[in-house]
Amino acid sequence: METAVEFRNAVREDLDRIVEMLADDMLGKERERFEQPLPNFYIQAFEAIEADPNNELIVACLDGEIVGVQQITFTPYIARQGSWRATIEGVRTAASVRGKGIGRQMISWAIERAKERGCRMVQLTSDKQREDALRFYGQLGFEATHEGLKLQLE
Template sequence: MNDLAIRPAVLSDIPAIVAMLADDPLGAERESPDDLTPYHTAFQRVTDDPNQHLVVAVRAERVLGTLQLTIVPGLSRRGSTRSIIEGVRIHAEERGSGLGTQMIQWAVDESRRQKCTLVQLTSDVTRTDARRFYERLGFTASHVGFKLTL
């Protein structure tokens, strides 16, 4: 994977990112690859926020993976800063290749660079393979998450 680059996403990456977000049973229910308008609006909000890092993994100009890293300053834990990893997706042809590990390592390294003391992420309870993957990388299932759809 020497020719792999992890770089900030650009507007022209949106179709590939959305296709990966939609490429599983959960994503297929909530994503709309046929209408990219809301994704373009969201992309602008993300890129305007210095605490948001939407990145893609690219090889030979092809987007193969993506994730979003959010830096969250806070008062808890003695005023520490934490990061949250969201939207991790690897192209179906690349799963099992080590690309996911490389991307998560990028996020952890960037979190350290940003002086974060904790890296958090969530994964849907139905994604058992993802849970095993994150545990293998040293993450622990330490909390129960809650959501409220608005």
């Protein structure tokens, strides 16, 4: 039986916990800065996400504790007959609950949310070094149909 998780939009008071989870893995510890006080760029990013109706920062809660986070961006496209798509990014579960089905519930929730918003496609990316994550997404039906390219601007 899966653990019952509640999902909600993140609020500013959740930001410390969100950044803590983002920083708590092999790649995140190099990319993120979980420190007190939290650097202002995280607050600015949160405010921009919160103000954008096509972005949702969602936390997964278990017994009132935040155990997961994901960002969903809804994008209109001219391609594919003017359809919308949802992009899931920044998916993390707390180390204490990994392997307990929380991630599966998070992605299922995001897919249902995309359907509610009228999206015809859900997409996500994961770093090639995250072999477990890539395997996990494949088990959920995601297919590596495209080659993703990124250019760092800093």
